[in-house]
Each structure stands twice: as C-alpha cells, then as structure tokens.
Amino acid sequence: MSRVALIWRAAFASTGWFGLALQYWLLTATGHSLADIPARTLNYFSYFTILTNLLVALILTLPVVAPASRAGRWALQPSVRARATMYLVVVGLGYHLLLSASSTLQGLAAFGNIIVHYVMPVAILLDWLLFTPRGGLRWTDPFRWLRYPLIYFAWTVIHGYAAGWWPYWFLNLPQLGPVRSALAVAALLIALLIAGFAFVAIDRTLTRRDRTPAPA
Template sequence: MKQKFTLKNTYRFLLVVLGTIGLMINTELQLHSLLYYTTLSNLLCLVYFAYLISTKKVETGNFKGAVTLAITVTMLIYWLILAPYSFNVHGAFEMTGALSVHLFLPLAVILDWIFFDQKGQFTKKAPVYWLAIPLSYYAFTVVAATLKVVYPLTNTHYPYYFIDSNMYGWTRVFINVIFLTLFFLVLGYGFYRLDKKLGQNK
C-alpha cells in the first residue's frame, strides 16, 4: 500500500511539474491566455493535483470527475474541431506546448483516475453537475462578447469559431452548444459507467 501511495504521488508530482512547463510554453506567460478554456482547464488540473499532493488527500469524490471531464473537453474539442482547421504551430518548441496542454496533460489526468482512484464513487447525477465547468466558460464568453472583449488568437469577440454568434448567428451557435453539451453529457456518463464497472470488478 505504501509503495502504491508513493507511486501515485510521484506520478502526480511529475504531472504538475511537466504540465506547468507545458502550460508556460503554450501561453508564453501572456495574461490574455487566461481568456481561453484550454488555459483555464489546464490550470484547474495543475492547482487541483498540487492540492492533492500538498494535503496527501485521497480523492475519490465527484469533483475529481468534474476535473477529468473538464480537461477531456479540452482534448476532444481541440483534436476533433479546432486542430483540423487551425493547426498552425511552428517549430518543436510550440509543438511541445500545444501537445502538452491538448494531449499529454489530458491523458495524464485520465490515466491518474484509471490507475489511482478508488472506483465506484461517482453518483448517478454527477455527470450532469460536471457540465457546470464548460457551460460556465460558455456563459463567460457571452458576457465577454457583450463587453467587446477581443481574443488575440482570433482577433474577434469570441475565442472559438463554433460559438461565434457574429459569424454564424445565435441559432447556429445555440445548436452547436446544445450538441456539444449532449455529447459531453454522454461522455460523462461513459466515465460514470466505467467507474461503476471497475468498482464492481474489485
């Protein structure tokens, strides 16, 4: 048991250190990077795991599921929607940063849940609550657009084209948001079902 605890915390320490370096490379420490879901979800994971390490807390609750889903959203949105149209990184340095925040850290968080968390702890309604993080970010983008905030990477009032009401209109954006919400709700319940199944196998 002691060996497993040591392995878990070593893994999480490396996750935080390497994830922090990757985030610093990707954002170049620009303050405006905090406007983007990618940065915020990565930062959430790093702060959360740093907290777990510092308190030696054994996390088995629903909040771990919320963090895991939040960073999974980052990975899937990037690779399924954004990357095919905007994969414009240049050089190994930028590539390292992009892969870190969009692939390496998300996979590391998912693997942490698979290998180190006690299973069978998620409640049935938890996946619904997990949607609060991505939906809160969308609400933030609507408020920011109303205040005429400009996102440097797109030079528009929206961070991502698929929620840009100026480009597509509110009806299309509403449909996009509903579709993505349902998709990630299904994904959340996928985590829930897997959690239950792995818990029963122990």
C-alpha cells in the same frame, strides 16, 4: 497515496504547470507590446483549454504538496477528479476532431499545444483509472458537472461582446449567428453529458470488478 501515485502526480503536475506557463508566455510576451498584456492575459484565461488545464494541474499538485489540507482533501474527492478528467479528455478529443486539422503551429507553440491538448488529458485519464478510488460516482453527477461549462459559455458571450474577441470559431456568436451558436453549445453540452455518463459507467464497472471475489 502510494509512492507511484505520488511520483506520477508530481511529474505531471510539473508538466501541466510548465505547459500553462509556456502558453501564457507565447500568448502575452512574444511579439506584443507591454500595453497588450492585460487584455491578452484576460484572453488567456478565457480559453476553456487553459482553465481546464489549470484545474487539472491543481488537483495533481494539491495531493502532493498538501494532502491533509482542506484543499488537498477536496482535490482527492473521486467526483472532483472524475469531472476534471472528463473535462480535459473532452478538450483533447474536441481539439483533435475540430481544430487540429487547421493548426499551423510550429516550434515552441506546437510543443505547448501538445502538452495541454494531448499529454495532460492522457496523464489525468491514466491517473483517474489507476489511482483514484472507485465507487464514488452517481448517475446524477454528469448533470451537476455541466455547471462549469455553462458558466464558461456565459463568460464567453459577455467577454466576447465586450472585447470583440472569441476564443473558438464554434463559439463566435457574431460570425455564426444565434441559431448556429445555440446548436454548437447544445452539441457541446450533450457531448459533455455523454462523456460524464461514460465516466460513471466506467467507475461502476470497475467497482463491480474490484468487488467480485476471485475464484477459489
């Protein structure tokens, strides 16, 4: 890993963890009783945005603090970095297109929101483009990358009905009904699949460019 990549990953790993800690503090410790903390903590870990930012913070941190460890080698795998990048880029785009217009956040809440929805998606995308080795992705990978969102959707349904709380309006089954909810989930999965294929195409295009000999 180059010195530039090391500094980049250390800087944005720190930024990612700060953003996550700030979001947790805002959700659990401001204006709520101590008795609410367990339920709010569970809600915190039920946001796709939070879980995906956690994944990205990990794959930025592990190569810096333990590059030779099993976890560090896992975090450096091109497929792992590509899927995490794709997830968070979709999170950022989804937030901007579906949720940002109705946002009324101010102050620290707005600052934390910018970190997890804008700063970190751009940071990990640039990390993937600039520092991740090419040629490690296959056209079948995007189908395997759907396992994480499918597990998340299943958890959202279980937790939503158990707690009466839903993280996003477009996943609120009681409010939308089964048909509209199924269509929303299908649309999200299709968007993730398209994004996954786009990442594979970019990887292969950049690989061919890197392998093309310069003219004499």
